[in-house]
Amino acid sequence: MNGLLAKTFSAIWTDEPHSASRNFLITAIFWLLFGVTFGLIAGALMVWPDLTKGVAQLTFGKVRPLHINSILVGWLSMAYVGCMFYLSTLLSKRDRLWSERLGNLTCIVWNVLMVAGLWSLANGYTEGREYAELNGIFDWMVMAGLLLTGVNVYATILTGPEKKWYVTTWYFLGALFWFPIVYLIGNRAFVQFNGLNDAIAGWFYGHNILGMWFTVGGVGILYYLLPRYTGAPLYSHTLSMIGFWTIGMFYAPTGTHHVLQAPVPEWLKAIAVISSVFLLVPVFTVLINFFMTLRGRWHMVADHVPLRFAVAAGIAYMLTCMQGPFQATRSINWYLHFSHWVVGHAHLALLATFSMISFSAIYFVIPRIMQRKIYSKGLALWHFWLTLVGWIVMLVDLTIAGLIQAAGWHFNIPVDQWAIEMEPYMLVRFISGLMIVTGQVLFMINIYKTVFSKVGEPLPQSPNGQLYV
């Protein structure tokens, strides 16, 4: 037992190359499983509302923030940091991070924050602001984690031998500059706003955790992985840079489109809607690059599992970014606001796009860090299909449910009557959640078997990672 503890400690507090990236990814997958499980409980409560009757920690109002925070702050953020750590060493042609020990310290801070933060949320210590539920002390811990990550990645890239910056480098450095500012203001860590100003600041954060963190980080990772997988050069570096500069300009003011019908200042709504539509500019630069880089290489998805994840993520990115500006316009928002449609959109962005990018990146990074092949290609394929079919079923289901619900509001049908119509849709949503959770369990088994098994199949030399999975 003592031996195991000592081994664990030496794995966590170490200076060996890529250990920080590895530790981040391993713990991120744990929080992924935690998060999707709580998502499944929330979905079950929509079908069987008395399932957790009498348990204060498992009512819907507690399960939902647990689901959201473990996915946003736990899984996706930690997976991004892990991927940034590894990819930034590749991009700057270094063999290790600027400081692996600092990276491991960040990982410890982040995991302590997750355990304590989720415990506090389950017991009702919440700020009560959607997407920003974590309390003051945890906000500062997230800030510390982001700043330590920022220092490490900036130092890695700036001190590396590679002086030419690939677009991914820009995206990483941009994300690590923008997001701490967004987080600081959005969580109102140092200033309190009153009434509707609180909602404005809240949705500035709520939308920009997607815009300035998940999109910028995820697109950056995708820009690295695609040329690497396909062996083709990026279609246009100029186009990708236009996308990078415009995303910073058009994403930041969009938050108010979440309160488009609330009595907030009209000029703010106008800015939000216009910049939401203008988001199509950076989106199209990414999509054009994505489809043109893949041109003539679509057959590769047949036997290249990580590329398959990346392609699915790219197509989901197209869907979510067409849907987003569409439903941010006033007349569409007029109809769709307050409905399950928006929940479907959120899952399309965070599960189908950014989680898929992270899966792809983890299938790319883990074999290289561990110097062995992924444990099972079959499990990876099951993971892919269960997640893909899961999110498609969930999206279609929630979209239809949202349209019924919106009709309920607009034709003035009382809630008690249309809520009964939701029952079959909530059941299908639960089943799709079950598929997604099963997929993630297989993913966790696959990666943990790869990392923790004593002897793995050694990594063959391959230019694009095709044989690693």
Place this chain on the structure above:
Amino acid sequence: MNDRLTYIMGGCFVALIFLTIIFITTILPSATFQPAPSKAAVSYTAQELRGRNIYRREGCFYCHSQFTRYQDWEGGELSQAGDYINETPHVLGTERTGPDLSNIGGKYASAWHVAHHLDPRKVKPGSIMPSFSHLSQDEMTDLVAYLQTIGSKRKIPNWIMPPQEIRDHYALISEKVDVNSSAAANAGRGIYMQNCSQCHGMAGRGNGSVSMTMVKKPANLTRSFYKAYSDDMWYYRIAHGVAGSRMPRWQKSLSDESMLYLTAFVKTLPQSSDTPSGRVDVVSFSQLDAPEALSHNFNQINNLNPSHHNKESRYIYGYGRPYGGH
């Protein structure tokens, strides 16, 4: 220019733009957007504040919004910016798995709320609200005390006189159109035919073609009850709709002048002689001086027999409900 300088300048440029945008969209509104408190803004007592914290802690705002929009015809009075002065953190909500709560205060008895929170499906079959039986008795009392404050100051005082601010607004705009002139009534006829006749009928009898789809029928504007309406009450009903019915808020799509023309027209509709017997419809103008005595109890009218909420009632009543409300 070397690469290094390009990067530094590019970085500064991005930082500057980003900080400017943050300043404009979050810091600037908090400095310039300071609405005056509206009449619906609530100053909470210690108990209500405790209840509000329980509302927040239990995550009620994930499924219940607290703002009434133009298109929420059934929801009651529209939310104003000044209503939210004392609401920090905000509880606007983003998704309505359950009903909007901006007018829940005073709608049901407190005992009903307690029973509903202990076992929602006993009171509302088909509801998917979680049971809050884990709350202590004190917490439940606090929570219900808070719920009873939401929108309680927003209620319409009575059915034949508009709220004071509407009367003030009407006094300001009434100079634009003479609502007693036949020219204005003629102008209103076209607007009526285009926008109102589908429900209220060509002759204002509430028998327009769409009315057959409604369980709560559109008003028969020829009833003698409506002859007691003052000009500003007509304007109020047209501009702000009727809570509990599908009468829209026309202020969103019609100008003040158009609504005044409409007012002029509906005043000219003939009075029918077929008022149902046994119903007190005629309101004398002398009674208008004591509006409180006339006020109907909004809450009792909207309070539904819970047995109507079961699944079968859907097939009996079809869509829509006889009395409106949630």
